[in-house]
Amino acid sequence: MRFSRRLGYADFSEAELKKLKPIKGSTACLTCGCGSHDTLPMTAILAVGFGDVTVFSGDKIIYSEMDRDRRKLSLWTASKAEQAAKKAPTKDWRIKFDAPLYEAEYQRQGVRHWVLIRKGQGFA
Numbered sequence: 001m002r003f004s005r006r007l008g009y010a011d012f013s014e015a016e017l018k019k020l021k022p023i024k025g026s027t028a029c030l031t032c033g034c035g036s037h038d039t040l041p042m043t044a045i046l047a048v049g050f051g052d053v054t055v056f057s058g059d060k061i062i063y064s065e066m067d068r069d070r071r072k073l074s075l076w077t078a079s080k081a082e083q084a085a086k087k088a089p090t091k092d093w094r095i096k097f098d099a100p101l102y103e104a105e106y107q108r109q110g111v112r113h114w115v116l117i118r119k120g121q122g123f124a
């Protein structure tokens with residue numbers, strides 16, 4: 001896509017992955033330098049206990065905490081989601097936490113770079 005700018009085409013990677021605006025956080029991000037926002041540590045365990053954590057690749061569910069419980073499979077960390085995402089980096093990858101009083105959604109916007117794009121009160 002070397003001539004993309006001259007021809008006025010969008011870059012392929014941008015066409016597939018639409019980066020959403022991060023929620024303003026408290027710490028400056030050293031990964032992308034685009035100001036302060038929150039990112040998910042790679043060591044984070046993708047479990048909330050009561051509720052669910054889901055990993056999406058586009059509209060496909062790749063991991064679900066509740067489903068893992070049912071099938072007695074081990075829980076993922078964010079690092080595991082990163083490993084899966086690396087195989088299809090142009091897809092829109094999300095990690096959603098849904099718990100009582102806690103709700104958060106992260107979008108993968110680069111290598112090991114999962115940015116908080118939504119948070120809320122969760123279900124009660």
Ligand SMILES: [Zn+2]
Nearest residue numbers: 029031032033
């Ligand atoms: Zn960043």
